[in-house]
Amino acid sequence: MKKCINCDAGELIPVEDITLEIEGYVFIIKGERCTKCNEEFPYEEETEKTIKIAQKLGVWPEPLKMYRHLSKSGNGLVFRIPSDIEKQMKLSEKKEIAISKIGNKIVIEQMS
Numbered sequence: 703m704k705k706c707i708n709c710d711a712g713e714l715i716p717v718e719d720i721t722l723e724i725e726g727y728v729f730i731i732k733g734e735r736c737t738k739c740n741e742e743f744p745y746e747e748e749t750e751k752t753i754k755i756a757q758k759l760g761v762w763p764e765p766l767k768m769y770r771h772l773s774k775s776g777n778g779l780v781f782r783i784p785s786d787i788e789k790q791m792k793l794s795e796k797k798e799i800a801i802s803k804i805g806n807k808i809v810i811e812q813m814s
């Protein structure tokens with residue numbers, strides 16, 4: 703049983719009817735849904751597919767919620783920025799960023 707990371711009480715069950723509405727286009731994708739709070743977690747590859755289609759249609763949404771796993775590196779955790787965002791914001795290792803914590807959100811701002 704997979705516990706929900708949103709409410710920490712429900713169970714995540716696989717579903718095939720998560721609807722993602724982007725600029726009037728409705729996408730039905732696969733993922734997991736919490737039995738308690740109903741929060742939906744689309745599978746990463748499904749989200750990527752949807753983004754590709756949305757881009758083809760010219761309806762790339764902003765902001766888009768994306769789900770990623772953190773990976774371990776040394777003593778810390780590493781967050782990989784999705785390549786779409788990297789390209790869109792022209793990010794590089796020379797750019798300076800600011801990280802702030804707002805409630806349970808982590809906001810990454812581009813400084814230069």
Ligand SMILES: [Zn+2]
Binds near residue numbers: 707709712713738740
């Ligand atoms: Zn939940």
